[in-house]
Amino acid sequence: MKSRKKLLGIALLLLLVVSVTIGYSFLSTTLNINGTSKIKTNTWDVHFNNVQVTNGSVTATQAPTINAAGVAITYSIELSVPGDFYEFTVDVVNGGTVDAKLSALPTISGVSTAQDVYTNYSFTHTDGSAITTLANENILAGQTKTYKVRVEFEDDIESSQLPTTAQNLTLTVQLNYEQL
Amino acid sequence: MDNNIQQQLLQQQQQLQQQQKSNKRYFAVIILLLLILGLSVGYSILSANFNINGTSTIQSSTWEIGIGGTDIVCPTGQICTINPDNPETLTPDDGGPNGAIIWTDGNTVYFKHILAQPGDVFTFTAKYTNTGSIDAEVTSVVMSSLNATAQQFMTYDVTYANGDAIGVGDMLTAGASATFKVTVAYKDTVATLPTAEQLALINETADGHTGATSLFTITYSQA
Structure with missing residues (x-):
């Protein structure tokens, strides 16, 4: 009789433990964050376009020509006397879908210190203002910016400053565009 | 004659002695029975039942963790x-250029969006609240990876709103909220744009879903 009561007590205790365990494991919630992401088809296309020679410029021996890739312009000119100049504007076009920016200010080279006395060589905005702030030169997708190239034989010099021999200058402007 | 009387007296005396003896026996048996009965009765009195009586109150409790419509920002x-209505039928562009569509059923947050160009970042926050009366803790965090091609161009992460990682053991006490931040970015360090083939692998996954599919699962259990 006593042992039967003991067995019943133990069974009840086990049932109690089991039911408490089952009750504990049910308190659980799973939360989800499910998403799908797409990438648009993109193109990178920054190129030169629309060279316009300014009136009054000397006649070029080779007019500014944009290469097939649209990333280089070559020209050849001859400045004979002080005051001669050659000037043209060119568009930089962002024909792609990715916004672009200059990675650094334009690099202008080709004029030595001595030649700088009688040579004016510049790459500026169309109004002649210098390019000094990169953020102002961003070209968003679909936009165009226009710049001006000018080479001039200075006319505000002394005769002693005139070159005594013909000077062949290789003038370059380097622009590096990258994704904004 | 005298001998006969003596013998009779002796016999009577012997009979009387025997009678007394049997009377004693009966008495002893009765006493013994009484004793046994007394012991039995005494034994049953010494096995009294013990009871422990108590009262216990179980408070009403609720277990509920979820997100409301205004908890997505x-x-x-x-x-x-x-x-929006019928979000499953909408495409990300329906939300505007580079738009995103986000909705919830109270438990799961769904989103779909489009990244236009390198450097684009899509992010939002979702706030879950423990509106029950039982403290909860994180017992599991599972975040799937984007497919291999998508990983070349995109990053995906889910953190708390302050940028801290979500970890097992993090508490969400009754009445408290946890705000998660989801961030999907188009890497701005890519050297080349994805090809058409790569775009197909990113935008259409093997299981038929469009887009790089991201899955984040967090399990809260009673603390």
């Missing part, structure tokens, strides 16, 4: 359509 300037 996009940052200023980002185009988001939150909880």
Whole structure:
């Protein structure tokens, strides 16, 4: 009789433990964050376009020509006397879908210190203002910016400053565009 | 004659002695029975039942963790359509250029969006609240990876709103909220744009879903 009561007590205790365990494991919630992401088809296309020679410029021996890739312009000119100049504007076009920016200010080279006395060589905005702030030169997708190239034989010099021999200058402007 | 009387007296005396003896026996048996009965009765009195009686009150409790429609927030300037009608039928562009659509059923947050170009970042926050009366803790965090091609161009992360990682053991006490931040970015360090083939692998996954599919699962259990 006593042992039967003991067995019943133990069974009840086990049932109690089991039911408490089952009750504990049910308190659980799973939360989800499910998403799908797409990438648009993109193109990178920054190129030169629309060279316009300014009136009054000397006649070029080779007019500014944009290469097939649209990333280089070559020209050849001859400045004979002080005051001669050659000037043209060119568009930089962002024909792609990715916004672009200059990675650094334009690099202008080709004029030595001595030649700088009688040579004016510049790459500026169309109004002649210098390019000094990169953020102002961003070209968003679909936009165009226009710049001006000018080479001039200075006319505000002394005769002693005139070159005594013909000077062949290789003038370059380097622009590096990258994704904004 | 005298001998006969003596013999008779002796016999009577012997008979009387025998009678007394049997009387004693009966008496002893009765006493013994009484004793046994007394012991039995005494034994049954010494096995009294013991009871422990108590009262216990179980408080009513609720277990509930979820998210409301107003608990999804996009940052200023980002185009988001939150909880539109029939969101499954909409495409991300329906939310505007580079738009996103985000909705919830109270338990799961769904989103779909489009990244236009390298450097684009899509992000939003979702706030879950423990509206029950039982403290909860994180017992599991599972975040799937984007497919291999998508990983070349995109990053995906889910953190708390302050940028801290979500970890097992993190508490969400009754009445408290946890805000998660989801961020999907188009890497701005890519050297080349994805090809058409790569775009197909990113935008259409093997299981038929469009887009790089991201899955984040967090399990809260009673603390």
